Amino acid sequence: MLPGILWAYHCTPQSTTQETPYRLTYGVDAMIPIEVGQTSHRRQVFNNEQNNHELATDLDLLDELRDEAQIHAEACKLRAARRYNSRVKPRSFREGDLVWRLLGEARKDTSDVKLAPTWGGPFRVAKNLENGAYRLEELSGKPVPRTWNATHLKFYFS
Template sequence: MVESVNKCILEGIRPRLEQHKAKWADELNNVLWAYRTTSRTATGETPYHLAFGTEAVIPIEIGVPSFRVTHFDEERNGQLLRENLDLLAEVREEARLRTLVYKQKLANFYNKRVRPRTFKVGDLVLRKAGLTGFETRFGKLAPNWEGPYAVAEVPHPGAYILQDAEGKRVPRVWNVNNLKKFYP
């Protein structure tokens, strides 16, 4: 999450550095303010609103009066801020739920093309070469896959214990990502 925020900050600073090469520290406050007052896709809220319970008045609204600046009532404002703080827990919970839905949609988008591989005991498989820890004598011309091996046991989904043609168990448990089906 921190890396994502840092990426957004760098993307905001980079265009401004063309004009103000050595003054990036002066531009940092403007970029941070823009980040904090921009609505996030996942939550549907601004970070400022989630932290303080109210929307910030951006500098442009002071120069070019908006409805909420022109109709500002200081007495009523204090009461509204307290009401917003009372409702803040509910706003944060709604943002959390929207984030969960957003993450689920992203997971569904990326997982829709995934074709899960599973093997049964007795299936013939090839394993990735070079994962055994031994140097190959052929260098880059060495084959990418070794085998065939038979699946001897399935300790849990995605993990397989292999045996060679003589029935001797291959050391360690192998992940499905390092195996592929062998077609004789």
């Protein structure tokens, strides 16, 4: 069944590009296997000379077809990003804010196993590096190594 499934995939227009992968590769639509085995209108009116001329024309237009497919794909990605970003709640912190820091699996205490805390802190925001990156320090003033992304921080309310 695999050859039939692959053939169907290559002959079906994709939602992102609005074109078939076969047409983007070769510049022409593929004939489905049933058209090859049985006589169809497409095969009855076949003219080899006219077909060669149209193939040459299609090859000239192939770059434009691929550019148009790329535009469709980028528009699809932008729609998906817009849909995703509409649900994202942006976080920003100012210097001096108290925050929790997400403890990754490597920082969790192994003796607690399941009941280990997921957030550690509190820490103070020492510097806002823009683009969602922050330098942290402990409440004693000792700097925390590396920068931290806003997705790994949340406000600490005392």
